[in-house]
Amino acid sequence: MILLYLILILMAGGIVAWITGKRNPLTARIISLLTVAIDLALLLALSFRYGSVSETEWLLEYSALWVHRFGIGIHLALDGLSLLMLFLTLIIGLLAILISWNEIKVDPGFFHFNILWILSGITGVFLSIDLFLFYFFWEVMLIPMYFLILIWGHENRVYASYKFFIFTQASGLMMFLAILGLYLVHGKNTGVYTFDYQQLLGTNMTPSMEMLLMGGFLAAFLVKLPAFPFHNWLPDAHTEAPTAGSLILASLMLKTGAYGLIRFAVPLFPDASRIFAPVGMCLGVAGILYGAKLAFAQTDLKRLVAYTSVSHMGFVILGVYAFNEMAYQGVVMQMIAHGISTGALFIIVGQLYERLHTRDLNRMGGLWAKFPAMGAMGLIFSMASLGLPGLGNFVAEFLTLAGAFKASILFASLASLGLIAATIYSLRILQKVFYGRTGIETTVKDLSVRESVVLGSLVLAIVFTGLYPQPVIDRARPAIEKTINRETSSGAKETKPVLVPDPVPPLTELREVVE
């Protein structure tokens, strides 16, 4: 029941914030902050209580009937992976509210309603293991995000919001058809018509049917991720969204695609996934290199950061289709590290925009002198983005590449070129924004206390995950083993023994390997 509360609290908080926000914007802000904080506290309590490795498959499970006529249940479950994702969701959610404290003037009540409902949708996605419910939440997060871009976005917001909505909705509907197909196939085989994930695992299908259904799921996940040919919506949506919107899009919404791949696409369709793997890895590499190239070519700072997401998410696909534990650990790490580092970059872009009213790289320059604190933050997160050892992204990308290397030497070597590309575009950010000749004259101040707290906490997080990733790895392992075992046990292909990372090479060793 507590899992359901996690979602409901956010929804209720959103409604309260909307109602109170009409009279007093400040109450709306405080209420939403409190709502997320309560949720976070609840989650912390949960993780202390159930966080240790449990005997059963799930740490905590909740199940109730919803539309039992059609085998739809409210089935929520928490395991290490979803726990990590939830922490990310709520922390980023908290920051999203904090950073828009002064930015949002128009209708703050409705703004916070949207933020909280997006968060509840994402929380629902990370918790549901009933496919119908999963799809339900998948859609729930779209509408408020659409409003967020539409109402509080920048100049070209209408176009961006449509594009975002139609891309994600169309791909989501493909997944919906695939879910129905899976439901029917399973029902015909067993006579039990259900949307329950655990019952649907291991459904017998003809290979072509499996491929078709997996295609539906992939449509949704690859668009959301976004993978290389489907990334088109992302730069527009990210660029036009308000800072909180970009933050949530980059740090959380993209992760739902990655999560979907690990939790649903691969375990539900193991054989088809294996056939698809080379294509998947190829898409991943294409995304890494192409995204990096486009990022380098941008003059709009926000667009640049948006394209780096395409590049970073390429690692996720690469890792997912490498099918080994090390790569999967890398993927999980990447989800978290990218959430922190790119989120932080978007926050910095937002803060620059608030001060300079431009996102044009060519008009910036020499800002370190005026904003030393912000410059330092920019430096840290650019370094994170290029994969500097000691920061979370390094661990993520290293593990992914090492895992991918075992699956395909070619793709892994191509993908590692992405690290060089990342260095180039990250240094370009620093060069253009903080160093060089002074661009715009401005008299505004450096980071405020609120902003320093926001960025400071992200610095702590990225350094912590970089230096001591073990807690993340421990949490994620059971979920990853589940996925990997299903993948390897179902197929005919003999697998190499699954790497047992106990202990996963501590970071000091990792660094030695690289250096």
Next chain:
Amino acid sequence: MTRIDFLCLAPLLIVATAPIVIMLTVAIKRNFRVVCIFSLLMFILAFLSLFLVLPHTTRHFYPLLLFDNYSLLFLGIIYFTSIVVTMLSYGYLKQQGGEREEYFIVLFVAVLGASVLVTAEHFVSFFLGLETLSISLYILVAYLRSRDQCIEAGVKFLVIASLATAFLLFGMGLVYAGTGTMNFREILPPEENTGAIPPLMLAGFGLMLAGIGFKLAVVPFHMWTPDIYEGAPVPVTTFIATISKGAVLALGLRFFIDTRSYENGQLVIVISIISILSMFTGNLLALRQGNLKRLLAYSSIAHLGYLLIPLLTGTRAGVESAVFYLAAYVITTLGAFGVISALSVSDRDADDINDLKGLFHRDPLIAGVLTLALLSLAGLPLTAGFMSKFFLVLAGVKSGLWLLAFSLIINSVISLYYYLRVVKIMFTDAESDREVQISLITRIILVLIAAGILIIGILPSYLAELIGTFSGIN
């Protein structure tokens, strides 16, 4: 006629008596408010009387009428909708000058026609019901005779609907000539349904399909819809969109199932084509509409296209999903038109899309209701439209109609564009200077409708169970 027979006829009798009473009252003294309240009470009474009929189903009034659970369910939907339409009409007509009491007389007759239609199991009652409904609608559409647009729409409707009636009647004649019976279930006895239908019958079915198609406004018989929707007063448009189409669909569904037409390959192909064409035509034409009523007219063409899918399944699950979809569609449409009706002023309807500019800032509550209704029409989660679309697609793919399900999905995406466009206008653009006072009662109705949309969307079980137990066509 026994006592129970009378009891079963009670809903129809109530609806038939009301206009006579109003007529007599109006002859003595006109009082708009009293007539409104009386109409409302009579519709509520008719609705409640359904519970008296409930224990006595299934009862035939051989050969014309049939009171089974299925017809009761639709009567319930019709009377519920009538209640809402009456309330909307009150708010709408209050602003109009002239003599407004007769409106309710015609409204009752139209509802009577619809009631006969959903209880019909015979060509004669089918035709009687349809004509009673249509002829009252001609009057209702042209009711505000000071507006040119209304008159134009009324005449258009008269001409086109008469043509459709002619087709229908000729089709019935051919079928009668071929079979010698006018009872739905005797038309195709089970043992004879092995090979192809004789050409005479096929022609009859085809002509009837054209007639019913006109009433449902599916492609290629859809041309009248946007003009009539635009020209008619908003409550009448609401009536056409919900009760009129719903009743015809109920009858069509019963006819289709009773005659087991879904086993007939040729008909199935024709209806599939009509369905797909309706979806695409409706949605594509709606994309660039600047008039809200026209936009909803085109969207209704598309929705009726979706609603033909369960017809082809011929299964009980299909019928259930159709009824569920219709119920959700009706309540959603009530919400959308309710808002337009509430925003309308005495000289014109608030149907220009620009009338909504900045509505969200002026009146968040009303804007919220309209947003919810539009999202529900688009089939987004948390709304009735989502669940109903899900049931529909499920019933479709269960019967292997993947092509139709797929085209429904494609069309959902297309339709998003124009629904979102309306939402966008409410939320973003500058405020327009129109100030509209909306009465508290109207607000309450609209909020209740919105709550209904949400409840069906979040907890669909209750409605699904209700429909599940009631939608057996026997």
